[in-house]
Amino acid sequence: MRSRVALLAVWLLALAALAAFAWHTLRIGTDLRSFMPPPQTPDQKLLMEQIGEGPGSRLLLLSIDGAPEARLAELSRGLAAALRADARFEQAINGAFDPSALDEKLLPYRWLLSPTLDTHALDAEYLADQLGQRVEDLASPAATLLKPLLPRDPTLEVLALAQRWSPPKAPIVRDGVWFSSDGAALLLAQTRGAGFDPAVQGAAIDALQAAFRALPDVGAAKLTISGPGWFTVLINERTRGEADRIGLVSTLGFVLLLVLAYRSLPALLLAGLPVLSGGLAGIAALALLSGSAHGITLAFGFTLLGVAQEYPIRVLSHRRAGEDALASVRALWPLLATAIVSAAIAYLAFLASGVTGLQQLAVFTIAGLLAAGFSTRYLLPRVLPSRFHDVATHAWLAGAVRALDALPRPRWLPWLLAALGLVVLWRAPGPTWENDLAALTPVPQDLLLRDAKLRGELGAPDVRYLLVLHAADADGVLALSESIEPRLDALVQAHVLDAAELPSRYLPSLATQRARQAKLPDRAALEQALAAAGAELPFRAGLFAPFVDDVEAARTLEPLTPATFASSPLGARLAAMLVAREDGWLGLATLSGVHDAAALDAFAASTHGAVRLLDLKAASESLVVAYRERILRALGLALGLLALTVVVALRSIRRAWHVLAPMTLATVLVVVVERASGLSLSLFHLVAVTLAAGLGLHYALFFERPVADPAEARRTLHATLVCVASALLVFGLQALSSLPVLRAIGLTVALGVGFHFCLSILMARARR
Amino acid sequence: MPTLLAAWVATTSSFAAPADKSPDAAALVAALRRDVPARTPYTEVRFSGLLERPLILRGELEYLGPGRLGKRVDTPYREQTRVQDGEASVQRGDRPPRTFSLGQAPELEGFLRGFAALLGGDAATLAADFTLSASGDAHAWQLVLKPRDARLARRVGEIRVDGSGDTPLCFVTREGDGDVAVLLVDRLASAKLPARPSQPQLEAICRSGAAP
Numbered sequence: 001m002r003s004r005v006a007l008l009a010v011w012l013l014a015l016a017a018l019a020a021f022a023w024h025t026l027r028i029g030t031d032l033r034s035f036m037p038p039p040q041t042p043d044q045k046l047l048m049e050q051i052g053e054g055p056g057s058r059l060l061l062l063s064i065d066g067a068p069e070a071r072l073a074e075l076s077r078g079l080a081a082a083l084r085a086d087a088r089f090e091q092a093i094n095g096a097f098d099p100s101a102l103d104e105k106l107l108p109y110r111w112l113l114s115p116t117l118d119t120h121a122l123d124a125e126y127l128a129d130q131l132g133q134r135v136e137d138l139a140s141p142a143a144t145l146l147k148p149l150l151p152r153d154p155t156l157e158v159l160a161l162a163q164r165w166s167p168p169k170a171p172i173v174r175d176g177v178w179f180s181s182d183g184a185a186l187l188l189a190q191t192r193g194a195g196f197d198p199a200v201q202g203a204a205i206d207a208l209q210a211a212f213r214a215l216p217d218v219g220a221a222k223l224t225i226s227g228p229g230w231f232t233v234l235i236n237e238r239t240r241g242e243a244d245r246i247g248l249v250s251t252l253g254f255v256l257l258l259v260l261a262y263r264s265l266p267a268l269l270l271a272g273l274p275v276l277s278g279g280l281a282g283i284a285a286l287a288l289l290s291g292s293a294h295g296i297t298l299a300f301g302f303t304l305l306g307v308a309q310e311y312p313i314r315v316l317s318h319r320r321a322g323e324d325a326l327a328s329v330r331a332l333w334p335l336l337a338t339a340i341v342s343a344a345i346a347y348l349a350f351l352a353s354g355v356t357g358l359q360q361l362a363v364f365t366i367a368g369l370l371a372a373g374f375s376t377r378y379l380l381p382r383v384l385p386s387r388f389h390d391v392a393t394h395a396w397l398a399g400a401v402r403a404l405d406a407l408p409r410p411r412w413l414p415w416l417l418a419a420l421g422l423v424v425l426w427r428a429p430g431p432t433w434e435n436d437l438a439a440l441t442p443v444p445q446d447l448l449l450r451d452a453k454l455r456g457e458l459g460a461p462d463v464r465y466l467l468v469l470h471a472a473d474a475d476g477v478l479a480l481s482e483s484i485e486p487r488l489d490a491l492v493q494a495h496v497l498d499a500a501e502l503p504s505r506y507l508p509s510l511a512t513q514r515a516r517q518a519k520l521p522d523r524a525a526l527e528q529a530l531a532a533a534g535a536e537l538p539f540r541a542g543l544f545a546p547f548v549d550d551v552e553a554a555r556t557l558e559p560l561t562p563a564t565f566a567s568s569p570l571g572a573r574l575a576a577m578l579v580a581r582e583d584g585w586l587g588l589a590t591l592s593g594v595h596d597a598a599a600l601d602a603f604a605a606s607t608h609g610a611v612r613l614l615d616l617k618a619a620s621e622s623l624v625v626a627y628r629e630r631i632l633r634a635l636g637l638a639l640g641l642l643a644l645t646v647v648v649a650l651r652s653i654r655r656a657w658h659v660l661a662p663m664t665l666a667t668v669l670v671v672v673v674e675r676a677s678g679l680s681l682s683l684f685h686l687v688a689v690t691l692a693a694g695l696g697l698h699y700a701l702f703f704e705r706p707v708a709d710p711a712e713a714r715r716t717l718h719a720t721l722v723c724v725a726s727a728l729l730v731f732g733l734q735a736l737s738s739l740p741v742l743r744a745i746g747l748t749v750a751l752g753v754g755f756h757f758c759l760s761i762l763m764a765r766a767r768r
Numbered sequence: 769m770p771t772l773l774a775a776w777v778a779t780t781s782s783f784a785a786p787a788d789k790s791p792d793a794a795a796l797v798a799a800l801r802r803d804v805p806a807r808t809p810y811t812e813v814r815f816s817g818l819l820e821r822p823l824i825l826r827g828e829l830e831y832l833g834p835g836r837l838g839k840r841v842d843t844p845y846r847e848q849t850r851v852q853d854g855e856a857s858v859q860r861g862d863r864p865p866r867t868f869s870l871g872q873a874p875e876l877e878g879f880l881r882g883f884a885a886l887l888g889g890d891a892a893t894l895a896a897d898f899t900l901s902a903s904g905d906a907h908a909w910q911l912v913l914k915p916r917d918a919r920l921a922r923r924v925g926e927i928r929v930d931g932s933g934d935t936p937l938c939f940v941t942r943e944g945d946g947d948v949a950v951l952l953v954d955r956l957a958s959a960k961l962p963a964r965p966s967q968p969q970l971e972a973i974c975r976s977g978a979a980p
Contacts, residue, residue, distance in 0.1 A: 070919070136845055136860060139814055139825055144923050147945060150818055540820040 008383045011273065011375075018280040025287035028295055038354070040626065046468065046586070047619040049579065056461045056590050057195030058090070060208070060227040061454040065184035067221040073175035075215055076185035079223075082211040083189050088204045090572060094187040095170060095178035103568055108553040109560055110157040111520060112513040114164070122155075122521050122551065127533035130155045135537055152546040165506065165570060169459030169499050169592060180457045184224075188458055191229055198236040201229035226451040228463055231443045242739050250730040257729060261722045262316050266385050271312035274380055278308045278372030285367035286360055293360050300687050301364035303745060306730070307343065307694040308372035310723050311336060312380055314702070317719030320711070321390035325381035333377055334649075335705055339698050340373035342645035349637035353630045391718040392711035400721075401714050409762055414665055421665075421672040428675035433628065434682040435621035442740060459499060461590030465597065466614040467500065467604070469587035474562050474578050477587035479509040480610055487603065496600060498593025506565075506574040513559035520555045523548060624683070631686055638690075642697070659700040662759035667693050669759075670752045679744075688745040692752025695727060699760040720757070727753040793900035794891035796911055799934050801889030806831045809957040813965055816947045821964045829953065907932055908975070930974040938974035950974070 039045040064075050076094045083092035111117060120126045134154055137146050149158060171178040171186050178186040189208065193200030205225060212223045258268045282301055286293045314336060319328045347369075350362035391397065443451075454460070469484075471477040481504035488500045508516075521529065526548055534544075558564075562578055565571035579586040594600065597613065604613045647656040667689055674681065702716050727749065734746025807830045814823040830838040841847040847860045859865035894900065897920075898913040911929040915921045925942040939951040950970045952959055956977040962969065 132845070133860075135823065136841075136847060138816060138818070139812065139823060139841070140849075140858065143947075144943060144945070147816070147818060147947070538819045538821045538823055540818060543818060 004383050007379065008270075011277075011379055011383065015273075015277060015280055018277075018284050022280060022283040022287045025291065026283055027292040028298065039623065041619075041622070043614060043619040044623050044626075046466075046579075046614060047616055047623065056463045056466075057228045058191045058193070059195075059460055060189045060191065060205070060225055060229055061451065061458055061460055062187040062189060062208075062226075063180060063184040063224045063454060064187075064212075064221055065182075065224070067219055069179070069183065070175060071217070071219070072179075072183075072185040072221065073177045075212075075218065075221055076177040076187055078215040079212055080187060082214070083208065086207055086211065088192055088207050090190045090192050090576075092187060092189045093167075094185070095166070095173050096176050106560075106565075106568060107152070107158075108550045108557060110153075110161055111551065111554045112516050112557065112559060113508065114157050114160050116155065116157060116160060117516040117519045121519055122526060122529065124529040124532040127155075127529050131533050131537050131539065135539075151543050152550060154544055154547055167459045167499075167501075171457050171459070178458070180454075186454070186458055188460060195228040196232050198232050202233045202236075205230060205233055224450070224454075226447070226454050227460075231447070231451075234447070235443065239739055239741060242737055243742060246733050246737060246742065250733045253729045253733070254726050257722070257726055258313075261391075261718070263389050264385065264387075267316060267388065270380060270383055271316060273383075274312050274372040274376045275305065275308045277375045277379075278305055278368035278370075281371030282364035282368035285363050289363055290356075290360060293364070294357055297357050297360045297364065300361055301368065303687060304347075304361075304365045304691050304694070305368045305372070306691055306727070306749075307698070308369055309726065310695065310698050311340075311372055311376035313722050313726070314698075314719045315376060315380060315384075316388075317391055317722060318712070318715045319388055319390065320392070320715075324386065325384045325388075329377055329381045335701055336373065336377070338646065338649040339701055340369055342642050342649065343694050343697065344369050345645050346638035346642040349634045349641060352637065353634040355627065355630055358631065358634065392714045394714070394718070397714045397718055398710075401710070401717055404717070404761060404765070407761070414661065414759070414763055417669065418665055421668050424672050424676050425668075428672075428678075430675075430678045431680050432675065433625070434680035435624045436617070456593070459592050461501060461592050462594055464615065464617050465591045465594050465600070466616065467502075467589035467591060467600075468612045468614050469503070469589065470584060470610055470612070471587070472584045474580075474585045475510050477578060477585045478504050478507060478562075479511065481587055481589070482509055482512060484607070484611060491599065491603060494599075496594075496596045496603075497591050498595075500589050500591050501577075502589045503574060503577045503587045506570050506577075507560060507562060510559045510561070517555065517557070517559070520551055522555065523552045526551055628683060628686070631683065635686070635690065646697075646701075655704060658704045658764045659697070662700050662763040663693055663696040663756065665763070666696050666752060666755035666759045669755045670748060673751055674748065682744060684741055684744045685748050688748035689752060692749050692756060695723070695749075695753055696756030696760065698723065699756050700764040703760045703765040720760075724753055724757045793902040793911060794895075796902050796909060797891040797894055797900070798889045800936070808953050811952045811957050811959070811961065813950045813952075813961070813970055814947065815949075815967055817945070824961065824965075826957075911936075930977065932977070937977045940971070940974065952977075 039048045062079070064072050064079070067075070077096060080092045080094040080096065083089045131154060134146070134150060137143060146156070149156065167188075171180060173179070180186050191201065191204045193204060195201065208225065209223065212218065255268065258271065259265065262268060279302060282305065283293075283298070286297075314332055315325065315329055318332050319325055344366045347362045347365045350358045350365075353359065353362075455462075469477050469480050471480050481502045485502060485504060488502065491497060492499060530544055530548070562571070562574055566575050577588050577590075579588065591600070597615070601613045604611045643656065643660055646659055647653055650656050650659070670689060670692065671681070674685065679685075699720055702720060705716070707713050707716065731746045731749035731753065734742050735750050737743050737746060807828055810827060810829050812825040814825070816823070825841050825843070827840040827842040829840075832838065837851045839849045845861065847858065849856060849858050855867055857865045857867040891900070894913075897917065898915055901912045903910045903912075909931055911931070913927040913929070915924055922944050925944060927942075928940045929936050930938040930940075935954055937952070937954050937956045939949075939953070941949045941951075943949070948967060950967070952970075952973065956973065959973050959977065961973075
């Protein structure tokens with residue numbers, strides 16, 4: 001008794017130490033990219049860079065409503081200012097004219113950046129027209145806004161640039177900031193972190209909401225957020241919340257089931273230790289070997305580790321009256337070891353997949369299975385209480401065994417099922433594979449509609465399409481961008497798309513800047529032109545001296561490059577649109593409201609490769625296809641390894657056939673049923689099928705075992721029934737979930753457990 | 769812009785039937801109510817820190833009913849501004865008209881609301897947007913409007929209206945940056961002005977016009 005308690009204490013302490021080690025060492029990544037296979041095509045490479053990092057996917061769309069307009073405008077200004085001061089945000093725009101967009105130092109550059117000089121010269125005629133308009137402006141509603149600008153910028157070049165730099169389809173401006181047609185203040189905020197990284201986006205959105213709440217007099221005003229980052233966080237929370245709820249209910253059910261089955265609470269609690277040990281060992285192995293793991297790896301890993309819950313159940317069910325736990329485990333061990341080792345060897349195949357996420361999954365699962373198995377063999381029997389209830393004494397169990405023995409087992413039935421299954425697979429409706437991972441974690445329709453509405457009002461770019469410009473260097477990209485500007489304008493006119501945001505909108509090429517520079521008059525000529533232009537006008541003498549100084553300064557400026565421009569807020573925006581590559585530079589133009597992708601594609605094709613239309617959805621789906629092919633190859637290899645291990649362990653091909661045939665047929669039937677009901681298979685289905693196969697292997701192995709003792713046959717049936725019932729309970733509940741991703745896993749495993757159980761009885765169970 | 773609005777007010781009130789009035793602000797406003805359409809010539813003189821000499825505009829103002837106003841500039845250039853259904857359109861010379869929503873500048877909307885109240889003789893509504901004070905007597909009164917809204921107050925310090933009987937004659941708008949616009953309407957629109965009028969000269973004209 002004392003040694004039992006001591007051993008239990010040591011075990012628990014070891015687990016605590018393992019947990020502490022894992023907690024301090026393992027970083028859990030949430031960036032989807034660490035779970036993706038290495039990109040192969042240029043589009044996939046670009047996608048991996050752009051997924052979450054592209055300008056469109058880092059954009060949050062904000063609206064504020066529920067207060068009078070003036071109050072909303074104040075809140076919009078306050079929120080924009082707070083976000084501009086927050087390092088998590090790259091920019092925040094709300095339509096207000098932002099004088100800092102072009103800082104003091106860059107102000108003389110306006111002549112090189114604005115297209116005015118392309119069509120006009122700074123001569124007496126042009127200046128006379130401009131100054132005449134300024135006089136009129138002074139008597140107009142705009143006077144108070146324009147007066148501070150006039151001495152330095154009488155041609156209002158700054159306003160021309162501000163207009164050029166505002167979103168192509170800007171919302172209406174009320175009280176100096178953007179408003180939607182139904183009276184909500186609108187803002188755009190760009191996060192620094194990737195759009196599909198729930199941790200980074202969660203932090204940014206928390207900061208955003210805190211900044212909003214901290215504004216003075218928020219009152220009843222309400223902040224609404226939308227955009228890819230928001231959906232990422234939302235889906236993450238919903239999935240976790242629902243998984244937790246289902247987990248709680250199924251854990252209670254599971255506990256109840258085991259209490260009913262074994263009538264001992266201590267036994268039940270102790271039976272949880274092997275799986276806990278397995279999970280912790282898996283995490284510790286990951287921490288030791290790679291230092292970090294993706295959240296999905298852990299989720300998949302814990303799913304696959306569900307197999308290990310069978311080990312202690314077998315120990316509890318197979319205990320014989322008058323025998324201590326250790327002795328019954330010893331008798332059970334050869335078979336249990338076969339199951340554990342063959343599964344572990346099968347998962348070795350994932351190590352060869354070449355995908356970091358899958359390799360980590362293999363490390364986790366193998367370490368977990370081995371730890372759970374060995375703790376079941378060497379630790380669990382030594383801590384189990386000596387008092388127990390031999391399940392073989394249940395009368396109903398004897399009846400059940402007799403009924404099973406009496407079942408007819410036609411040899412042709414499995415072949416018929418297999419043949420029918422293949423026909424159904426061949427004729428099944430819908431596509432076999434689901435390549436759109438987002439379809440498994442769908443965003444609620446009302447939120448999508450709200451997002452589309454906000455996106456339309458704000459003229460924010462589509463997340464799906466990008467125009468990719470390719471040239472030898474950054475300046476080449478800008479020149480290319482300038483050259484396609486008129487053609488894109490024509491496409492906008494033709495309603496192929498609503499707007500395009502090209503890199504050259506922010507910075508013209510060096511050649512264009514130099515051409516504009518060459519048109520600037522020298523000081524004497526400009527002063528003469530100004531004098532002639534203003535002769536009849538009432539402006540104070542010398543009022544425009546700052547203007548003359550600026551033009552003079554602009555004549556000798558070194559043209560702006562993306563590097564020198566990068567220090568300003570707009571330069572940062574430009575930098576996100578230019579990407580260096582080993583074979584040159586890429587320019588990324590975001591598109592809004594794409595109505596006719598084919599026409600855009602045709603336009604891109606006409607540039608002979610200089611411009612390409614990148615469909616991020618198609619590229620990400622091709623990535624999923626590549627990923628799935630690797631998983632399937634790994635699974636094929638795993639199946640081969642498994643078959644080999646089982647043959648070696650049982651030392652008989654015939655016996656191995658009895659184990660492997662029901663397992664294989666059951667797996668096929670799961671796929672058949674899901675395909676016949678119109679489901680398309682995703683990565684999650686594949687993982688679930690694998691778990692079910694692991695469980696099925698156990699059923700078949702134990703049923704196939706020849707036993708002379710009828711009591712032992714009853715114990716085998718009891719153990720298997722408890723395993724099947726608990727798996728059906730846990731995964732059946734998951735199958736009822738409203739989230740397709742949980743439903744996919746739950747339905748597949750529950751179906752699989754049912755098929756594996758029935759077919760094991762039909763095909764594997766040793767006849768007496 | 770304030771000048772423009774003041775002008776519209778002037779337009780509408782300039783045809784009011786004369787009657788003796790005490791210089792009580794609310795009573796003054798109540799008496800300004802009048803029928804549409806109403807037109808008056810005007811002369812506007814703008815003093816600005818940017819200008820060497822004041823800018824003098826002449827033209828016609830019109831009030832066409834609630835929310836519908838117009839201002840025509842005849843000299844020194846041609847311009848037609850119309851306000852209708854919350855939108856303003858400005859047409860200069862032969863250029864195509866430019867249209868913008870009044871909502872872009874809510875203080876302008878506040879102004880409109882205030883002046884609509886002034887035109888309608890609705891002292892209570894006017895008092896919601898401005899603090900009012902009156903001085904003088906029925907033959908030569910002065911009404912001073914100070915915006916209550918902080919944003920408007922940053923743009924416009926105060927508006928002073930000089931009038932006689934039921935007729936406003938002169939609007940002086942002091943803008944936030946120190947610029948001043950003086951609008952002479954009704955019989956003062958044709959007042960003789962020096963080539964370069966000074967602010968004291970114009971104020972004298974306003975007072976003399978209100979005290980015939």
